Amino acid sequence: MSEFFRMGGYAFYVWTSYGVVALVMTIEVIHNVLQQRREIRNLKRQLAHLKAAGSNGEHPHESKT
Amino acid sequence: MAATDGLPEQNREDIYRHMWNFFHRLGSPVYFYRWAGKAIPWCWGVTALLLLSGLYLGLVVAPTDYQQGDSYRIIFIHVPSAWMSMFIYVVIAVCGFITLVWRMKMADVMARASAPIGAMFTFTALVTGSLWGKPMWGTWWIWDARLTSELVLLFLYLGYMALLSAIEDRKMAARAGAILALVGVINIPIIHYSVDWWNTLHQGSTVTKFSKPSIDISMLIPLLLMALAFQLYYFSAVMMRARSTLLIQERRAHWVRELPEVNAP
Numbered sequence: 001m002s003e004f005f006r007m008g009g010y011a012f013y014v015w016t017s018y019g020v021v022a023l024v025m026t027i028e029v030i031h032n033v034l035q036q037r038r039e040i041r042n043l044k045r046q047l048a049h050l051k052a053a054g055s056n057g058e059h060p061h062e063s064k065t
Numbered sequence: 066m067a068a069t070d071g072l073p074e075q076n077r078e079d080i081y082r083h084m085w086n087f088f089h090r091l092g093s094p095v096y097f098y099r100w101a102g103k104a105i106p107w108c109w110g111v112t113a114l115l116l117l118s119g120l121y122l123g124l125v126v127a128p129t130d131y132q133q134g135d136s137y138r139i140i141f142i143h144v145p146s147a148w149m150s151m152f153i154y155v156v157i158a159v160c161g162f163i164t165l166v167w168r169m170k171m172a173d174v175m176a177r178a179s180a181p182i183g184a185m186f187t188f189t190a191l192v193t194g195s196l197w198g199k200p201m202w203g204t205w206w207i208w209d210a211r212l213t214s215e216l217v218l219l220f221l222y223l224g225y226m227a228l229l230s231a232i233e234d235r236k237m238a239a240r241a242g243a244i245l246a247l248v249g250v251i252n253i254p255i256i257h258y259s260v261d262w263w264n265t266l267h268q269g270s271t272v273t274k275f276s277k278p279s280i281d282i283s284m285l286i287p288l289l290l291m292a293l294a295f296q297l298y299y300f301s302a303v304m305m306r307a308r309s310t311l312l313i314q315e316r317r318a319h320w321v322r323e324l325p326e327v328n329a330p
Contacts, residue, residue, distance in 0.1 A: 013139065028181075028182065033305070040326050043312060046316065
């Protein structure tokens with residue numbers, strides 16, 4: 001087992017490589033999940049504004065994002 | 066369609082028509098949003114399976130290289146990263162072409178969503194390459210043709226993203242981005258052939274060449290599994306990004322305001 005982690009003496013290079021790739025690929029997924037949630041929240045807020053302004057079709061407040 | 070045509074002919078035409086209809090409908094934001102929402106979990110599942118099997122075969126089962134020792138195992142993430150960095154750029158260029166010619170909204174959305182993922186894979190290709198180069202070549206970096214053209218690719222991605230975010234008008238941004246992507250696509254064959262055209266420190270191709278791949282099957286299989294895993298990862302991630310982008314761009318559209326997730330309490 002420890003032989004596996006030693007990677008024939010190249011442990012630093014091999015595990016840093018795999019670590020960096022795992023890290024950025026995980027960050028990307030988390031970012032995408034959070035972004036989708038944020039957009040849904042923004043839309044809900046926008047819709048609530050619209051409903052509050054009545055059904056005359058006016059757009060009282062458009063969020064920029 | 067001639068009534069006398071045999072069944073196989075008829076079936077084939079039906080299949081083509083269904084496929085065409087499917088792709089045609091994916092071009093519509095509403096249909097794409099719904100379809101991608103269902104496809105994403107499946108895509109992630111397949112990605113995970115491919116990643117696990119690729120990592121197991123690559124890190125545990127594949128033998129140690131007789132020349133490079135265990136450092137060669139970086140290949141299983143380095144080469145798929147580099148392939149994806151080029152593949153995604155080509156996708157953006159093709160989307161750019163479609164945007165310029167047919168003004169298709171989804172093409173622009175896919176191009177926008179792809180760019181950060183492409184930049185990510187270019188970054189990982191460069192970092193893992195550097196971490197492989199240090200023990201093998203004795204240097205983290207060298208200004209040779211392969212490494213330099215890959216670095217240029219990273220700057221192309223960053224420039225593309227900066228350009229899109231700098232232009233307020235969505236259609237103008239789409240067109241400007243498309244032109245930049247199409248001009249920059251000449252860098253792709255330069256990256257690919259750099260190891261043949263110039264005398265570089267980077268090793269030549271071991272898989273993508275016309276003769277038999279000069280890599281043992283026990284190393285080739287995990288490499289291909291990891292490449293497929295990265296491809297599926299890209300599909301999953303780009304669909305997520307495209308869905309969020311659609312919610313922003315189409316926020317005034319009826320279909321967005323009627324989405325169940327938007328109307329849920």
